[in-house]
Amino acid sequence: MxxxxxxxxxxxxxxxxxxxxxxxxxxxxELAREANVHEGALHRCLRALATxxxxxxxxxxVFANSPASEVLRSDHPSxxxxxxxxxxxxxxxxxxxxxxxxxxxxxxxxxxxxxxxCFEYFPTDKKCNxxxxxxxxxxxxxxxxxxxxxxxxxxxxTLCDVAGGHGMMLTSILQKYPAMKGVLxxxxxxxxxxxEIIRSAGVADRCxxxxxxFFHAVPAADSYLMKHIxxxxxxxxxxxxxxxxxxxxxxxxxxxxxxxxxxxxDEPHMGKWIDIEMLALPGGQERNEAEYRELLQKADxxxxxxxxxxxxxxxxxxxKS
Numbered sequence: 001m002x003x004x005x006x007x008x009x010x011x012x013x014x015x016x017x018x019x020x021x022x023x024x025x026x027x028x029x030e031l032a033r034e035a036n037v038h039e040g041a042l043h044r045c046l047r048a049l050a051t052x053x054x055x056x057x058x059x060x061x062v063f064a065n066s067p068a069s070e071v072l073r074s075d076h077p078s079x080x081x082x083x084x085x086x087x088x089x090x091x092x093x094x095x096x097x098x099x100x101x102x103x104x105x106x107x108x109x110x111x112x113x114x115x116x117x118c119f120e121y122f123p124t125d126k127k128c129n130x131x132x133x134x135x136x137x138x139x140x141x142x143x144x145x146x147x148x149x150x151x152x153x154x155x156x157x158t159l160c161d162v163a164g165g166h167g168m169m170l171t172s173i174l175q176k177y178p179a180m181k182g183v184l185x186x187x188x189x190x191x192x193x194x195x196e197i198i199r200s201a202g203v204a205d206r207c208x209x210x211x212x213x214f215f216h217a218v219p220a221a222d223s224y225l226m227k228h229i230x231x232x233x234x235x236x237x238x239x240x241x242x243x244x245x246x247x248x249x250x251x252x253x254x255x256x257x258x259x260x261x262x263x264x265x266d267e268p269h270m271g272k273w274i275d276i277e278m279l280a281l282p283g284g285q286e287r288n289e290a291e292y293r294e295l296l297q298k299a300d301x302x303x304x305x306x307x308x309x310x311x312x313x314x315x316x317x318x319x320k321s
Contacts, residue, residue, distance in 0.1 A: 006087075006088045006092070010085065010088035013085050015035040015042075025064035028043040028061045052068075078142065079142075082134040082135050083138045089132075094114065095110045095114070096109070102279050119282065133165060137165055146311035146313070147258060147311075148172065150309040153177055156177075156222055157180070158181040158223075160184075163185065164186055167194040167201075170207065171201035173225075174201070174207055175201055180206070181208075184198070184209045185210045185214070214241050215240055215244070217244055218248050220248050220249075221250065222251060223253035226245075228258060230257055232284040234285070238284070246300065253319075256315055257315070259286070261287070289306050296316075297321070300321050303316060
């Protein structure tokens with residue numbers, strides 16, 4: 001029944017129902033008037049979502065936020081709303097409707113659904129693109145504290161965050177390490193949304209931005225960071241990105257990957273589901289530690305260590321072979 005949950009959840013988030021319940025319970029009639037939606041349909045959505053723990057019906061046709069819907073308020077510091085809007089975006093439903101194509105061929109199904117690769121599609125759909133980029137920023141906000149707690153970035157002069165989105169990860173690192181400089185690198189339309197985050201973080205004097213195609217070249221830096229990037233690409237393209245970073249790197253720096261490392265067997269892990277997303281949309285994959293070691297070797301790099309964090313992601317440290 002997951003597709004029903006996804007569809008109902010996306011709709012009520014678009015209506016900002018968790019925000020409207022911030023001050024306390026409200027009747028469905030009042031919520032429907034505020035959201036300009038059909039009262040009966042909204043009641044049915046909220047009633048169904050309440051069975052999953054999202055919202056709670058405190059009296060007949062009167063709803064309140066539950067702990068799960070409370071974090072979906074637009075002003076919640078977790079920014080879980082942004083991540084949830086992206087994962088429930090109708091773009092996913094359109095793509096996964098063609099998932100049998102992926103199962104039969106090992107190829108993405110997004111191109112069969114929308115006609116072009118996902119990263120080419122996003123700029124053509126304003127809302128989808130906005131929700132994707134906001135989700136990546138929110139995702140960084142979730143991962144950053146765990147990474148900063150587990151990994152020591154000291155000693156890096158200039159750190160380049162490759163495909164760093166709006167800069168949440170890089171600016172957080174720069175805030176903790178005031179002697180470090182940063183370069184935020186991504187596609188031009190993505191970089192356009194980064195300037196306010198850099199300014200508000202107070203690191204504009206130490207963080208420059210650059211745009212381009214990492215399959216061709218990346219800016220020069222002492223070390224490189226990629227959060228959830230290499231998993232987007234099949235092996236040959238992943239190797240090209242890694243080699244371009246190694247080629248542009250000044251001296252004997254580090255290449256740092258923040259990725260899931262898949263456990264063996266039936267052990268539950270978020271990465272095993274993200275792996276399905278990689279198959280369906282960009283065409284990449286999640287990997288275990290041995291597979292990352294092999295991939296890095298093919299790019300003339302050596303895996304030095306893989307450091308787990310208090311999140312589903314690890315910091316993979318590599319150097320030139």
